Amino acid sequence: MPTPDKQLSAEQSRQVAETIREEIARRRISRQTLAEQAKLSLSTLEKVLGGRRPFTLATTVRLEQALGVSLRKMPAVAPVAASVNGAIAPDSLGSYSRRAVARIEGTYITVRPSFGDKDAIYAYRTEIAWDEVTASLGFREGERQDADYTQYGEVAVPNESGFVYLVTNRHGQHRLITVCRPRNSGEMYGIITTLLAGRASLLTPIAAPIALLPVKNVPNPSLGRVSPDDANYKLYCEHLRRTVDESFAILLPG
Missing domain, CATH: 1.10.260.40 (lambda repressor-like DNA-binding domains)
Structure with missing residues (x-):
């Protein structure tokens, strides 16, 4: 049988x-x-x-x-490290406790300039939550218009810089979001560095301002490609301008 x-x-x-x-x-x-x-x-x-x-x-x-790749994750040493360290994140992520980063946990509306339309803004959800297995924060994106490019990964919060790093590492290919710690109203501002997909197999490094807005601060969020006639376009633009105007990130002219 x-x-x-x-x-x-x-x-x-x-x-x-x-x-x-x-x-x-x-x-x-x-x-x-x-x-x-x-x-x-x-x-x-x-x-x-x-x-x-x-x-x-x-x-x-x-x-x-x-x-030609392994799709099943092999058992990692992370669970063992978590049991040894308790509720302390690995040194590579900043050795933070859950209590120390509690304000960072939550659901955000993430906004950045659209890479395909210079007059539009791209928006999607990002959830940051504590992972009991790895004893660290992790993030996961959702409701992206280009779902195949949805990202997830680790969150580093080192004391030395005072910034928060959302790190994607897939087979050695990295995408990095660097933002400030939450302001009094919860927003985090910074910069995203990633690869822009062009024609055929062409990939080009690209950087842009980015803002993570607590979902409670955007009652009726617009997601996907947000055009100038959208009700949230002005609000999203103001947050992206604040990223640069208040020097949360500096983009040098070419």
Whole structure:
């Protein structure tokens, strides 16, 4: 009697799906192409990526072979370090306690200039929360118009600089957001450094001002590409101007 194919847990399936979406975006291939390379039906691939069906071990192995990367995270030493350090983040993230960074936790509306339209602003949600396993803050983006580029990662809060760093590290490729600690009203201002996707496989380093606004401060937030005729456009512009005008970040002229 054949052994049933083992299913991944909901959390494992979510992590595998996110990694696959990142690989698809990075390689600029279609889901149809990946399905063909992994010898899967497009319908199956769409369902597992959309969370409508859990990944099975067989499906995951096929996708790993097609992409040439490991999609399943191996057990890390982080949980051991967490049990040793208690509620103290690793030294690489600033050795902070949860109490020391409690004000940073929350949901934010993140705004930055649109990279595709000089007159527009791009907005999405960012959640910063404490991770009990790693004993540190982590962040995760949501409700991005370009969902394939959704980011998540670690939050460093070193005492020396007084800034907060949202760090994405995927296979050695980094994206960094550097912002000040929350002001009295909760906003954090700074700069984002990332890669701009151009034609074909062209990637270009780019930097821009960025602001993280507590969701409670924006009663009816506009998300995605926000044009000048949007009700929140003026508010978002004011926050981005404050980033530069009050020297939370300095952008030198070329």
